[in-house]
Amino acid sequence: MSFSRRSFLIKAGAGLAFGALSPAILSAQDTKKAKSIISTHPKLQCDVVVVGAGPGGVPAALAAARNGSKVILVEEDNMPGGAPVDMYVTYICGGPRVGAFQRMVKKLNDFHTIGGEACDTFGNAGQDGKNHWWMPGDYAQVIYQAIAAEKNITLLCGAPVVDTIVTHKGNRNIVQGVRIMRNGELQDIEASVTIDATGTGIVAAMAGCEYMFGSEAKSDFNEEIGIEVADGKIQPCTLMFITQRIKRHAVLPVDKMKGSSGVEDQYDWVRAADKEAMIKRDAGIYLHWGKTVYCKDTRDSLLVAEAQRKALEGLEENMQILHEAGYATHIAPKIGVREVRRIKGEYVLTQRDLSNGVQHDDKIADASYYFDVWGMKIDEKLKRVPPYGIPYRSLIPVNTEGLLLAGRIISATRIAHSSLRVQPICSNIGEAAGTAAALSVMYKTGVRSIDIKELQANLNANGLFNGFRKTGSKS
Ligand SMILES: Cc1cc2nc3c(=O)[nH]c(=O)nc-3n(C[C@H](O)[C@H](O)[C@H](O)COP(=O)(O)OP(=O)(O)OC[C@H]3O[C@@H](n4cnc5c(N)ncnc54)[C@H](O)[C@@H]3O)c2cc1C
Structure with a gap:
């Protein structure tokens, strides 16, 4: 069966996660949704709500709070951390390891090194072969400490987001927050900016954003790596x-x-x-x-x-x-899932962008890691990726206001995603998303109209672009 480009750009809502279920189950779920539409817990309000406390979400919350926003960080697990904590993905690949990620790794290194001396270098660009891993609970502890030190963040764990608060204007979805499930009842969290850092893109999907899922054909985005005919497959x-x-x-x-x-x-x-x-x-x-x-x-x-x-x-x-x-x-308590939705944004980052090391004018994060598509053979020469930049446009879903993307769900082809999905890069993207959200709140501009130069200057001042500078220092 062949997939046209149209068929993998999925308009959320139509057949979202229910494809495998019978019509009887589908209608039961619809009924339940209709019954529980009224929120019964008092409404919460904040400037920025971040959904998902993983490598993308935690730095997003920290950065938004540091820049003056009142933040609610929502996590469905009982502990923050995401993949390193609940899937035991505790090994770090790629880079650069800068900003909040660098501070986290330094703490892990100083206090939680397993069975030996702390390693005094843990890689800068992520391509020097120096790596290290720590116990999942130690990640959670260090992350808890970083969040607790930031007075502007309220952390809500054990809080799955099950719906979004969205209004519509023309062809625009205006996201105004999310709904969490507590004790069988709903609670609204209203925010000027919502950040989807779920690793699955479920928030954006529930808000009606268009998304990409599974293998594209090389020709769909003029890429050199990939398959001739899209088959919609995902990594194992x-x-x-x-x-x-x-x-x-x-x-x-x-x-x-x-x-x-x-x-x-x-x-x-x-x-x-x-x-x-x-x-x-x-x-x-x-x-x-x-x-x-x-x-x-x-x-x-x-x-x-x-x-x-x-x-x-x-x-x-x-x-x-x-x-x-x-x-x-x-x-691990949860199986590691490498690939879910990629949300279609104002710019779709492609393999050629990465292979050519493109530094976009609206670059908000540095990144470096090879193409790592499990289940796909890639020529060794084509696998290599020089340092490249992540554009802000890839964090903004099309036809949507009030929503930013963080972590691995940003707008990218499947091949580009296989590089940017590693934790330091997800963290750098998250830190940029949180800072952008705070600027949007501060100047009341909406996320699309922030001053990109101010965002870049802010990130630069916080060391986010230090990774590839030839300072000779160890990170
Ligand atoms: C098997 C495997 C091996 C990997 N190996 C490496 C490696 O060696 N090195 C490396 O750097 N990277 C590796 N990765 C990639 C990396 O771990 C992930 O891509 C990265 O963690 C993505 O970060 P994220 O913040 O986008 O998503 P996640 O880490 O998935 O975090 C998302 C968070 O959102 C929460 N969430 C989801 N839905 C909801 C909801 N509805 N409501 C509330 N909360 C929600 C989740 O519970 C989770 O805590 C690996 C991944 C896998 C699966």
């Missing part, structure tokens, strides 16, 4: 896990384990051939890219849950091998 999901030596002198049985690459603290990749080195190194705690499975539609939480069940089943043999070898295993 991976259930991450951590192992920990519990029997003295136990050696990680990497030669027996199937398909689970790992990395020890002190950033050494673990391979069967490393056995001697493994015994000498002694943190004894490893992060693993566990079982990788395909999920047909990551927009549908039921299908994601089913993918997680399959992944868990697929890990059984390795878990047994590990336990027999003297290792405890900690499996």
Whole structure:
């Protein structure tokens, strides 16, 4: 089956996440929505509401607050952190590691280094091979501390956003906030600016924004990498896990384990051939890219849950091998989902932009990481990406007011997304989105009409563009 360009640009609302459900279930959900339309908890008001406390959302909230906005940061999990906390994606790729992200990593490095000396360099541009990882709960702790230090932020965890508050003017959707679910009832949060940092783009989708999902054809955006005919496929999901030596002198049985690459603290990749080195190194705690499975539609939480069940089943043999070898295993509470919606914005960032290292006039973030599309073979030469810039226009959904995008859901092709989805880049985008939101509130301009030069100057003053300067300093 071939997909036309039109068919992967999906107008939210039409068949959003319900594609796999029967008509009977669909009508039951509609009825429930109609019944619960009246908010029963007192309405909350703020300048900026950020949905999602992951690598994109936390820096967005911190930056908006630092620039004088009253911020509500909403997270459906009980803890902030996003993928590093609930999916155990605790290893950092790409860069530059600047601003709020750099401060977070410094704290992790100073206080939470596992089983050894703190590493005094953790990479600047993200391409120097120096990496490191920390325990998921330690991320959450450092993030809690950063949020608590910012008096302008109210953090609401355990608060899934289930609807948006939207009015319409002509062909424009005007987003005025979100609705969270508490104890079976709704609560409205009204805001001048809403930031979607959900990693799934569900807020933008609920607000009626157009979005992209799955593989495009190369010709759709004049790209050099990709497939000839769009097939709508997405990257596979991976259930991450951590192992920990519990029997003295136990050696990680990497030669027996199937398909689970790992990395020890002190950033050494673990391979069967490393056995001697493994015994000498002694943190004894490893992060693993566990079982990788395909999920047909990551927009549908039921299908994601089913993918997680399959992944868990697929890990059984390795878990047994590990336990027999003297290792405890900690499996992530949520399967890692690499790809969901990309919201269509005023500019769609493409592979050529990245390959050519384009620095757009409205650049709001530096970025660098290679094209990393799981499940797609890419020529090694074409994979490489020089430092490039993220344009502000990619954070503004088309035909929409009052909404900004942060993190990996920004407007980009699937190939471009495979580079910018890594955590430092999501964080840099988030910090820019939060700053832009605060400027829009301060000058009452709306997010489309802020002074881009002022935004860039603000980000520059906060070190966001320091990553690729040749200062010789370690970040
Ligand atoms: C298996 C896997 C391996 C990866 N490996 C690496 C790696 O090695 N290094 C690297 O740097 N990056 C890696 N990544 C990529 C990176 O982790 C993600 O792309 C990044 O975390 C995206 O950040 P985000 O803030 O956009 O989204 P997320 O991290 O997904 O955060 C979004 C937050 O929004 C919350 N949320 C969602 N919906 C709602 C709602 N309706 N209401 C309230 N809250 C909501 C979620 O609970 C979550 O906390 C990997 C990703 C995966 C899945």
